[in-house]
Amino acid sequence: MSEQQIRIAILANAGGVGKTTLAVHLAYELAKHKVSVGLIDLDPQRALDVFCGLPPASYEQSVVSVLAKDYKGAWPFISVWDNDKIEVCQGHPAMSQLADELVIRRRGEYALSDKLKSIPTGHDVLILDCPATLGKICENAVAASSHILVPIQLEMKSISGVADLVQWLLGTAEELQLDPAPPILGLVPSLYDKSRSIHRQYLEQLPEVAQQLQIELYPEIRDSAEFKNSSALGIPLQKHRPKHKAAQDFKDLAKDVIALSGRA
Amino acid sequence: MPKKLPTLASRFDRAVSATGEAREIAALQAEIDQLRKSQSPELEKQLATLRGQLEAQSGEHDIEVSSIDYNPAQPRRTISVSSIQTLARTLEKDGQITPIILIPQGDRYLLWDGQRRWEAAKFLEWRTIRAVIAPMPEDLHRKALLTFIHHEDLNPLDKAEAIVKEVASSSDIEEQSIPVLLSTVLRRLERQEQAQHLNGLVDKPFEKQQKVISQLGIHDNEEKLLLAFLELVLHPPSVRSNLMPMLSLPADLKQAIRDRGLKGAHALALSGLSAKNLKVTDRVATKERLEATEKVLEEELTVAKTREIVREIKSKFTKPKPSQSKAVKTTVQKLNKLNDTSLKEASREDLLKLKTALENKLSEIESILS
Numbered sequence: 113m114s115e116q117q118i119r120i121a122i123l124a125n126a127g128g129v130g131k132t133t134l135a136v137h138l139a140y141e142l143a144k145h146k147v148s149v150g151l152i153d154l155d156p157q158r159a160l161d162v163f164c165g166l167p168p169a170s171y172e173q174s175v176v177s178v179l180a181k182d183y184k185g186a187w188p189f190i191s192v193w194d195n196d197k198i199e200v201c202q203g204h205p206a207m208s209q210l211a212d213e214l215v216i217r218r219r220g221e222y223a224l225s226d227k228l229k230s231i232p233t234g235h236d237v238l239i240l241d242c243p244a245t246l247g248k249i250c251e252n253a254v255a256a257s258s259h260i261l262v263p264i265q266l267e268m269k270s271i272s273g274v275a276d277l278v279q280w281l282l283g284t285a286e287e288l289q290l291d292p293a294p295p296i297l298g299l300v301p302s303l304y305d306k307s308r309s310i311h312r313q314y315l316e317q318l319p320e321v322a323q324q325l326q327i328e329l330y331p332e333i334r335d336s337a338e339f340k341n342s343s344a345l346g347i348p349l350q351k352h353r354p355k356h357k358a359a360q361d362f363k364d365l366a367k368d369v370i371a372l373s374g375r376a
Numbered sequence: 377m378p379k380k381l382p383t384l385a386s387r388f389d390r391a392v393s394a395t396g397e398a399r400e401i402a403a404l405q406a407e408i409d410q411l412r413k414s415q416s417p418e419l420e421k422q423l424a425t426l427r428g429q430l431e432a433q434s435g436e437h438d439i440e441v442s443s444i445d446y447n448p449a450q451p452r453r454t455i456s457v458s459s460i461q462t463l464a465r466t467l468e469k470d471g472q473i474t475p476i477i478l479i480p481q482g483d484r485y486l487l488w489d490g491q492r493r494w495e496a497a498k499f500l501e502w503r504t505i506r507a508v509i510a511p512m513p514e515d516l517h518r519k520a521l522l523t524f525i526h527h528e529d530l531n532p533l534d535k536a537e538a539i540v541k542e543v544a545s546s547s548d549i550e551e552q553s554i555p556v557l558l559s560t561v562l563r564r565l566e567r568q569e570q571a572q573h574l575n576g577l578v579d580k581p582f583e584k585q586q587k588v589i590s591q592l593g594i595h596d597n598e599e600k601l602l603l604a605f606l607e608l609v610l611h612p613p614s615v616r617s618n619l620m621p622m623l624s625l626p627a628d629l630k631q632a633i634r635d636r637g638l639k640g641a642h643a644l645a646l647s648g649l650s651a652k653n654l655k656v657t658d659r660v661a662t663k664e665r666l667e668a669t670e671k672v673l674e675e676e677l678t679v680a681k682t683r684e685i686v687r688e689i690k691s692k693f694t695k696p697k698p699s700q701s702k703a704v705k706t707t708v709q710k711l712n713k714l715n716d717t718s719l720k721e722a723s724r725e726d727l728l729k730l731k732t733a734l735e736n737k738l739s740e741i742e743s744i745l746s
Contacts, residue, residue, distance in 0.1 A: 271387055278391035282398045287458050292576060310381060317384040324385075324392045324683075326399070326617070371569055 118373045119228070119238040120297065121257035125280070126273035127244035129265040130302035132159045133339055135241040137359075138261075140348040141366035142237055143197035147375050150189060150235035153203030154224075154253055155243040156211075164192045164200050165346020174204035178231075179223050179252075187233050193347055199235070207249065214248045221248065221288055225256035236373045246280050254281065255288050259297040259372070261365075263333075266301055266314040274299070278325060297372075298328035300365060303335040328368075333361040385687075389680040396641055396679055399618070436475045438504040439485060441497050444478060447487045464496040472497075475506045485509070532640030533633045536619040539608065547604040549597055555620045558605075561598040562616055571613065574602070578611050621647070628662060632669050642672055645682045654693040664689055 120138075122131045132155075139149040152175055153160035161168055171177055173188045178201070189199035214220035228238075240253045254260065260281065264274050278296070285293030299322055305311050315332060322329040334357065342352035350359045476490025487494055488510055497505045544551040565571040570592055577585050585606045589599050605612045622633075622640060625647050632638040638646075646669055651661040668689060672682050719727070 268382075268387075271384060275388050275391045278388075279394045282394050286398075289459070289462065295575075313381055314384055321384050321388050321392075325388065325395050368569070368572075372572060 116258065117228075117232070117235065117238060118259065118369060119240065119257045120259050120261050120369065121240040121242055121250075121253035121294070122261050122263065123242050123246075123250060123253065123277060123281075124244060124263050124270065124273060125246055125277040126265070126270045129270045129273075130263045130300075130333070131155075131244070132163050132241055133343070134261065134263045134300060134302060134333070134362075135160065135239050136163045136343075137348050137350065137362045138366060138369065139198055139237075139239055140193070140195075140350050141362045142369060142373075143195050144350070145366065145370050145375070146197065147236045147370055147373055148197045148199075148234075150187075150199050150201065150233050150238045151241065152201045152238060153241050154207065154249050155203055155241055156205045156207035157243070158203035158205070160200060160241050161202055162346065163343050163348075166190070166192065166200065166202060169202035169204060171204050171206055173202065174206075175201045176204040176206045176210050178227060179210055181217070183227070187231060189233065193351060203241075207243075211248045214252070221251045222255050224252040228256055236375055237369060246277065251284055251288065254284050254294060255290060257294045260294050261297050261300060262327075263300045263302040264318075265303045266311040266318070271314065278327075296325075296327045297368070298330045298365070300330045301332035304332040305335045330365050331361060334358045393678060393680050399614075400641075436506050436508055439478060439507045441494070441502055441505050443483070444485045444487050444494060444505075444507075445481070447491075460492060460495045460499055463492050464499045467493070467496050468500055472506050475508045477510050478507045479510050531633050531637075532619060533622045533625070533630055533643075536622040539605075539610065539615070539619060540623070542608065543601065543604040546607065547597070547600040549601055554601065555616075555623055557598065557601055558612060558616050558620065561594055561602065562613055565592065565594070574612055577606060578609055582607070626650070626662070626665065628666055629669065632673070636673055638669065638673060639679075641679045642677070642682045645679060645686050646672065648686045649689060653690060656693060 122135050124131050135151060139151050142149050151160060151164075154175065158168065160166075169188070175188075177183060178185075178187055187201055189201050191199050214223055217223065219226060224240075240257060242250050242253045262274055262277065264270055281293075281296070284290075299318070301315060301318065304315065319329055336349075336356065336358040338349055338353050338356055338358065342349045345352060349356055350362075353359060472493065474490070474493070476493050477488040478485035479488050480486075485507070490507075494505060540551050540554050543549070543554060549557065562571060565574070573588055573592065577588055580588075585603060589602050589606075592599075594602075602612050605615055618640070621644055622630075625633075625643055629638065629643045629646055633640070633643055646665055649661060649665045649668060651658045654661050654664065656664075668682075668685060671677070671685065677685070722730075
């Protein structure tokens with residue numbers, strides 16, 4: 113129904129909880145349903161390159177150059193996994209310096225949002241893979257996004273991070289006067305290992321917390337060694353082992369995003 | 377039994393209350409916007425006309441910022457510090473475009489319109505601000521103003537009732553059936569994954585709302601109902617979750633809201649202490665609820681804290697399910713592993729030891745079970 117681009121910022125406020133895994137597999141799931149997806153790597157650690165089997169990009173071919181003040185060209189998107197529905201705009205370590213520069217730049221928090229307005233990318237859905245630390249880059253992601261997606265590993269570090277993240281988001285949306293503020297599309301329990309008691313206990317408690325926060329809770333994504341194997345090969349699990357159980361775990365989420373994009 | 381882990385809920389207390397506050401502010405803001413739009417188009421128009429007339433007649437004046445007094449009957453929205461700072465930046469860069477409106481009061485002035493500009497001017501430490509002076513505003517829009525003030529004091533229960541009444545008269549649906557109808561249609565839309573189409577519809581023009589609603593494939597009276605809420609600039613799902621539950625609160629909580637200023641969110645939390653939840657009679661549940669309500673009011677507890685005591689009371693009444701004992705489970709598994717062959721191969725001495733151990737345990741178990 114809406115022709116507005118859906119822009120999903122993946123935020124976690126903790127490292128190693130499955131942000132990039134979520135970004136990559138959601139993107140692939142969407143592409144399977146003929147939804148065109150742009151993945152943008154805002155993380156200076158550029159983990160997305162590994163997951164996509166891409167050699168590191170030069171500064172000029174990365175998102176960092178696009179966000180430079182006077183950049184006027186096109187987005188350096190390249191298609192991956194022989195799939196013309198998925199394109200990636202690679203990250204670059206220089207993103208860290210850019211983050212410092214954005215602090216003093218006029219409309220520094222809106223650099224990404226402004227750029228997406230002046231140079232639209234044309235994808236149905238954009239997925240923004242964000243760094244683990246909440247700072248200028250994440251503020252840019254929030255200002256540019258229509259929705260936020262939050263992977264949550266069922267361990268205290270990640271859980272505390274999410275509690276802080278929720279408050280940070282409210283404050284940021286108000287300070288940046290985002291109207292409407294991008295809602296949290298949902299919490300996605302990640303790296304779930306049912307043989308661990310802590311994971312089981314916290315998974316059981318999560319619905320109540322989600323309900324109090326009035327945030328949707330998605331089915332958990334199980335941990336599997338195959339995620340590591342497929343990322344080593346630079347392809348998503350759905351392509352590496354299409355029948356694997358964990359490859360099915362992204363379906364509900366993808367369905368909602370497809371509905372949002374109006375391409376159902 | 378593994379050591380008990382800290383619960384998740386307490387981790388999220390602050391996030392939950394921040395979310396609650398944000399939601400409350402958004403709801404108030406929406407309500408004020410709605411009142412401004414629906415109940416006082418005259419007010420806006422009159423302010424514009426007035427501003428024009430005044431500029432033409434008496435022109436604009438530079439008035440000392442310090443000689444202006446805050447209007448206690450200020451009907452405008454709550455103003456956040458950040459919005460004042462933003463406006464201050466604009467004022468500094470572009471200058472003041474629209475004059476504020478003041479009413480003379482002796483040798484000082486009462487602020488009539490332009491609170492944000494005034495606050496921003498104070499923030500910038502301006503000495504003067506451009507203003508037009510209004511002579512006699514009282515008769516202009518007293519009525520609209522009264523509505524504003526009246527509404528800001530409205531508690532969520534009165535609000536819910538007022539809204540239902542209004543919706544009933546505009547949609548021609550019976551008052552009693554509105555909450556049920558609303559929750560039925562929303563649940564069905566959620567099941568059909570259509571509910572997201574309602575998002576952001578609140579501030580769209582009426583034609584757009586009508587178009588979207590008509591494409592949902594719902595019954596005529598359901599369409600009418602949703603449109604009636606949207607017309608009041610109310611988001612139907614948030615009406616369902618924030619206001620409708622007020623109507624079904626038990627009488628004691630309703631009274632506490634009306635007479636003692638109990639907040640809506642607190643009342644909802646306390647309503648968890650029902651006979652059904654506690655598995656007790658109505659009388660016992662009411663007594664627990666009254667006591668808890670008293671505590672909440674007296675100690676001015678936060679919503680999070682209120683939820684916590686509700687949880688505590690609930691756990692007092694509902695016995696926790698005895699957890700599965702891992703030790704017992706593994707022992708049973710091991711016992712089953714002792715098959716014919718392994719027993720036959722064991723020495724007589726070992727078998728006797730096992731027999732004694734089993735007999736001892738058996739008598740212990742029997743004494744616990746009986």
